[in-house]
Amino acid sequence: NQVKIKSPGTVANLVCGFDILGLALNDPYDIMEFRLLDEPQVIIHNRDHFELPTDPEQNVAGVVLQAAIEKAGGNIGFEVTIEKRIKPGSGLGSSAASAAGAAVGANLLLGNRFSTDELVQLAMIGEKLASGVKHADNITPCILGGITLIRSIYPMDIVPLATPDLFVTVVHPQIEVRTADARQILKQKVLLKDAIKQWGNIAGLVAGFMRNDKALISRSLEDVIIEPVRSILIPGFDEVKQQCREAGALGGGISGSGPSIFMLSETEAIAQDVAGIMKAIYSRIGIDHYVYVTTINNRGVEVV
Numbered sequence: 001n002q003v004k005i006k007s008p009g010t011v012a013n014l015v016c017g018f019d020i021l022g023l024a025l026n027d028p029y030d031i032m033e034f035r036l037l038d039e040p041q042v043i044i045h046n047r048d049h050f051e052l053p054t055d056p057e058q059n060v061a062g063v064v065l066q067a068a069i070e071k072a073g074g075n076i077g078f079e080v081t082i083e084k085r086i087k088p089g090s091g092l093g094s095s096a097a098s099a100a101g102a103a104v105g106a107n108l109l110l111g112n113r114f115s116t117d118e119l120v121q122l123a124m125i126g127e128k129l130a131s132g133v134k135h136a137d138n139i140t141p142c143i144l145g146g147i148t149l150i151r152s153i154y155p156m157d158i159v160p161l162a163t164p165d166l167f168v169t170v171v172h173p174q175i176e177v178r179t180a181d182a183r184q185i186l187k188q189k190v191l192l193k194d195a196i197k198q199w200g201n202i203a204g205l206v207a208g209f210m211r212n213d214k215a216l217i218s219r220s221l222e223d224v225i226i227e228p229v230r231s232i233l234i235p236g237f238d239e240v241k242q243q244c245r246e247a248g249a250l251g252g253g254i255s256g257s258g259p260s261i262f263m264l265s266e267t268e269a270i271a272q273d274v275a276g277i278m279k280a281i282y283s284r285i286g287i288d289h290y291v292y293v294t295t296i297n298n299r300g301v302e303v304v
């Protein structure tokens with residue numbers, strides 16, 4: 001009646017696919033340990049320095065575990081110890097890792113009674129607590145691994161996509177961008193000409209992943225709706241994007257709601273060059289930063 005899991009960080013949106021596309025990363029990830037209890041309660045321990053709330057009502061994993069207890073019924077509860085390695089507010093799916101990890105951890109202890117759609121529904125309760133809105137573009141790749149498309153959340157329609165061999169470089173400049181704020185500043189209306197460009201790019205990106213067509217992926221990594229608004233919150237964004245593309249990256253942009261920036265590359269050598277460029281830019285600007293060079297995680301939440 002115990003289980004230990006690894007819950008991966010994720011890159012949501014994948015530039016043009018706001019709220020509908022995402023991929024899982026091999027690094028960073030959280031570790032979560034669960035124990036089944038015999039009364040309906042949730043106990044949370046944090047084994048990290050982020051000082052996240054331990055009140056289940058206020059904790060992303062806590063609300064998901066409470067919902068799992070309600071859904072399962074009976075005299076069950078969970079004790080969870082969370083070792084968070086994905087920094088909250090990084091844009092790397094930190095809240096999704098807690099929410100999805102909680103849903104999968106509970107499910108493992110309950111004999112795998114929930115379907116994937118139900119796990120995503122449960123985990124979205126945590127995302128809502130974190131960002132104010134239900135969205136599944138981080139949760140779904142976190143649970144399933146790889147690259148996923150959320151065609152719809154009402155009704156739930158998840159489409160796992162082919163996962164080309166790509167390297168992912170991520171820079172996390174240590175400034176805070178709250179997802180709720182980064183959503184608030186978005187315009188609610190879109191011009192038809194921009195919508196046409198955007199859906200062309202989304203279709204191109206999905207086709208590029210399915211056909212393993214790197215040139216098509218590269219051409220499609222463009223966002224004319226969200227990025228122009230949000231990138232203002234991220235110092236150095238335009239420079240990072242331009243220089244990384246010049247160094248041979250296929251492209252990239254804001255990871256989730258930021259401030260992290262990700263770039264996809266065909267080779268590890270290019271991904272390392274990209275990391276060097278990111279470090280040089282943020283060192284020059286004088287912003288502390290952390291850089292990951294990693295690959296796409298094809299397993300999702302897993303038992304360790």
Ligand code: HSE
Binds near residue numbers: 012018020131135183
């Ligand atoms: N799709 C979400 C957003 C991901 O960009 O706001 C952040 O959690």
